[in-house]
Amino acid sequence: MESGEAEQPQHTQEPDDSGLWDTPIVLAATPIGNLGDATDRLKRLLGTAEVIAAEDTRTARHLARALQVRFHARVVSLHEHNEAARSEELVEQARQGTRILVVSDAGMPSVSDPGFRLVETAIAAGVGVTVAPGASAVTTALALSGLPTDRFTFAGFVPRKAGERKKLLDRLAAEEWTTVLFESPHRIAATLREFAAALGEDRPAALARELTKRYEEVLRGGLGELAGVAAERHLRGEMVLVLGGGSTAGTGGEPMSLQELADVVLHRVAEGAKLKTAAKELGAAHAVPASKIYDAALARRRAEESS
Template structure:
């Protein structure tokens, strides 16, 4: 009988956020796949787990997959963790999970801490529709293209920001999305010096440029506001109706068409036509 890959979310700062189920998964695992074995070693020691570790990070994930699949087929219960938060969310592990799914091997998830979700809640911005963007591309056409895509994104956006690139990221976002776009910069979530600064992008960009920023940073940015159509004057409404009438369209149908395209009630267009004597 094949084993199971257990994806375990780990604390993003406060060890008290590790759930009992997560602790049990780490203690009962035959092997723990860790992004940084030194960091995870401290977590294992905290929960009293003697499970052996093996590294799995962005530089060796591909070459490790075959061996992990063999162990799973042999019945091993293997826990996958990242340095902090939920694995595969801008962290290694996606390729391994995809390989396990393709091989029809069992996968479980032990949900828990996530910097993206914590920041989204603290930002106090709309959460009904959300776009997780992870890290911006560092430079070049990829970066310019991503910023152009985000300009019209209507959903609230969540981005991870490296402290040493925070000034450039915020400046470029303010330039692309506008300095008045509402945003929230969160840092050191769940830790002693947790901080949330809610301000327009331009203000955040200036503050970080002047003072810098330290620690783990997650940025939440409001989506693009819905475009409001320019109001159409009565003369323009009448002109549109007359243009449609000239094509042979019936007056009732022409009024309905103009009303729909202008975003106004049909009675408004009708009254404009009557007042113009058309």
């Protein structure tokens, strides 16, 4: 090189895809909001896969278009209703050498999304499976929560069935580690109120919504405070609840009063639930007769209407 000549960059070629499909089944994380979080590896996988197994085929096609990726793969659905049967089919195709990419609507497949049964089936059949990592709502919310991150658990979506929800609350009352949960925006106010009553108004928590998006927001405070904010503001968007360990807040709260139970029931009714169903579920979860909760909710509703 002559004196004064600028050194040319050494990496001017396209990425080497020779090892991209060394493993026939790849679970790839997709952005949880901001498209800028899509990795180069995800784009290359989308463009070279032969089969794309997607939680929602329309979402997968939209993602590829948004990322300006041309693909020629056959797109098939992989969701909670067909995962058992579809997994056998996909694993057999992978055994024959087909390149199969697995994606969910957002985040990592198999983490509160379809994919676990496919991985389980592949392992049992001796077929290779790997991961192309990326964005995660769990770790993003945890990092932003301001709560201890050295030890944490992930509990998935808050159960809707009363018995399962009671088991969760019993466990959370004694849980010393930070816990990350998902919840529907339509249920978040009632859930926070129920958690506050069962675990203590001052139990530290953070509520993250619309992560990585333009209107990202993280609310921090005690469960009681967050419950009040959620009820007042009618929050929308994807919700991640991060709950501080029980040791940081002492023991759980006192049993919920009838008025508190009635308040939770009416929140659920406002979100579309039937009054009798909500009263029955909450009664089973808190060992209180459903008829008493039902009557208290009716009285509360009449008092609010008259005022």
